[in-house]
Amino acid sequence: MCGIVGYTGTEPAVDILIEGLQRLEYRGYDSAGVAVQVEDGLSIVRRTGKVGELARACEGLAPASTCGIGHTRWATHGTPSERNAHPQCSCLGDIALVHNGIIENFAELREQLAARGHQFASDTDTEVVAHLVEDAYEDDLLAAVRHAAHQLVGSYGLAVTCAQEPGRIVVTRQDSPIVLAHGKDGSYVASDIIAVIRASRDVVVLGDRQFASLDAQGIRYFDDNGEPIEPEFMHVDWDIDVAEKGGYPDFMLKEIHEQPRVVRDTLAGRMVRGVLKIDELGMSLEELQLVDRVCIIACGTSYHAGLVAKQLIESWARIPVTVEVASEFRYRNPIITPTTLVVAVSQSGETADTLAAISEARIKGGKVFGITNVIGSPVARESDGVIYTKANKEIAVASTKSFLGQVVSLTLLSMVLAQAKGKMTVAQTRLLFRELADTAEQIERILSDTTAIEEAAQACKDATSAFFIGRGMGSAISYEGALKLKEISYLHAEAYPAGEMKHGPIALLSEGFPVIAVATQSPVYGKVISNIRESRTRGALIVAVATEGDEEIIKHADHVIFVPKVRDAFSAITVSVPLQLFARAIAIARGCDVDHPRNLAKSVTVE
Numbered sequence: 001m002c003g004i005v006g007y008t009g010t011e012p013a014v015d016i017l018i019e020g021l022q023r024l025e026y027r028g029y030d031s032a033g034v035a036v037q038v039e040d041g042l043s044i045v046r047r048t049g050k051v052g053e054l055a056r057a058c059e060g061l062a063p064a065s066t067c068g069i070g071h072t073r074w075a076t077h078g079t080p081s082e083r084n085a086h087p088q089c090s091c092l093g094d095i096a097l098v099h100n101g102i103i104e105n106f107a108e109l110r111e112q113l114a115a116r117g118h119q120f121a122s123d124t125d126t127e128v129v130a131h132l133v134e135d136a137y138e139d140d141l142l143a144a145v146r147h148a149a150h151q152l153v154g155s156y157g158l159a160v161t162c163a164q165e166p167g168r169i170v171v172t173r174q175d176s177p178i179v180l181a182h183g184k185d186g187s188y189v190a191s192d193i194i195a196v197i198r199a200s201r202d203v204v205v206l207g208d209r210q211f212a213s214l215d216a217q218g219i220r221y222f223d224d225n226g227e228p229i230e231p232e233f234m235h236v237d238w239d240i241d242v243a244e245k246g247g248y249p250d251f252m253l254k255e256i257h258e259q260p261r262v263v264r265d266t267l268a269g270r271m272v273r274g275v276l277k278i279d280e281l282g283m284s285l286e287e288l289q290l291v292d293r294v295c296i297i298a299c300g301t302s303y304h305a306g307l308v309a310k311q312l313i314e315s316w317a318r319i320p321v322t323v324e325v326a327s328e329f330r331y332r333n334p335i336i337t338p339t340t341l342v343v344a345v346s347q348s349g350e351t352a353d354t355l356a357a358i359s360e361a362r363i364k365g366g367k368v369f370g371i372t373n374v375i376g377s378p379v380a381r382e383s384d385g386v387i388y389t390k391a392n393k394e395i396a397v398a399s400t401k402s403f404l405g406q407v408v409s410l411t412l413l414s415m416v417l418a419q420a421k422g423k424m425t426v427a428q429t430r431l432l433f434r435e436l437a438d439t440a441e442q443i444e445r446i447l448s449d450t451t452a453i454e455e456a457a458q459a460c461k462d463a464t465s466a467f468f469i470g471r472g473m474g475s476a477i478s479y480e481g482a483l484k485l486k487e488i489s490y491l492h493a494e495a496y497p498a499g500e501m502k503h504g505p506i507a508l509l510s511e512g513f514p515v516i517a518v519a520t521q522s523p524v525y526g527k528v529i530s531n532i533r534e535s536r537t538r539g540a541l542i543v544a545v546a547t548e549g550d551e552e553i554i555k556h557a558d559h560v561i562f563v564p565k566v567r568d569a570f571s572a573i574t575v576s577v578p579l580q581l582f583a584r585a586i587a588i589a590r591g592c593d594v595d596h597p598r599n600l601a602k603s604v605t606v607e
């Protein structure tokens, strides 16, 4: 959600900070700000709205300054406004800091600080940290930040600068990412690798309760006691181009088109001499054989990937699966035993609800396996084993390629479990793997002609509400189709298992009400057709996603989007692609910014 950048070196800081903030904008964007060191102190500019607003406000600001910090904010404490935007300052305005996360004990700290005479200028939890640093400051910023950090309860990534220490930035973190890099022109810090790789591809991911002190010459690292430590460098081999649109009008479309690659990369190296391998699982064959229940925890789109996996694991491995919304899981005393395999699915790897669910599962003795897109993310670190989904950086707020990577990874996991349970032979595994790999080419075919999708979108764009229906796998994927549509087009959409329509939702149908039906070939195809007929009789406009070569469906639908024939188990992979494109086409037709839907942030690091 929020994004941090900082720079100290030899180049004009404002330009570098603005560029870094633009790279981080996808994380959250209700306000943004910078603080740069100038001759007589700190110069601070904050604006509500997008980083572009801030960039305009910073034109001509402090061209000689070579040290500063910046932030994009997605409000958690205090409404989005200039006074609540970061950087936040001390009373004297000589200490400024930016913060990601939530300070849980901020109310009591604020009271104590106010009693000591500190004056507060915002409603944020962040501001208390600036005053704590001010309170502790003598002549060493690092010591003051350490002192302040020791009083904080909650999560934080912090970058602090101070007028008395020219060219210096101090950072620390707890449960919120901080990445550092030193390059030819100075030292960089950010909450995301993407904003520091202009400096160097060898970066350091700061550990919890570690500190770093940056100046133009380099970065020094310290532990919680202030003792110097040696950093561990990580080499980043992906290219900065991943953060650019690559010729597409928006990131969402670019990322949808990357999906064939995601399938290929996620499968690469998994089948070795005919044997399916997930070494990162961190579980022996004996341990896998003991698994008697799988519990998938996730939020939003990742939860929908879990719904797909439930169908696969139960039908292939015959292990009961529950799929749990992570924010509910921790509060309902869930049943987890040492033979429960808990699978945490999270694109960002930093969703607070999912992380909390992981720790709850661990307390209860479950073995936790993570599926995430972000290397070194908290989900990866907190899990016993992890599969990385190889989607690469996903910039558009609405998940597309990372969903596909999750579904493919969960499919592999399902196959491994089925093999371990003796329910899938080696020959069956190889056949399925080949068919799974073929979906990359099938997606390419879907992407090569989107005319039917666009026509269907045109027919639905003025609706106020839509239903997505399907059965079995079709029902799981309908939930994702509906979420995609509502989050980027603001058109109200709900998903139902098709058979549920007659138990209530059908009352809402009237002339022209769009019903998007997943009607691919499956054992329940005939049942879905009857549900489509029930809806059509009540005036619904039917958009069907069906299997190429299906002549029957044309009689029952106003628009048909054909997808290549795959076995039902893989239909979530092929069907999700036209549903993503359908949602995007409607959003574009309604004039929406598909990459930055209102009220949403890419990663949700607060409960």
Ligand code: F6R
Pocket (backbone or CB within 6 Å): 299, 300, 301, 302, 303, 345, 346, 347, 348, 349, 350, 351, 354, 397, 398, 399, 400, 483, 487, 602, 603, 604
């Ligand atoms: C929707 C979307 C969200 C996320 C959810 C979980 O397109 O992206 O629903 O899926 O916030 O995020 P992660 O997967 O990062 O845990």
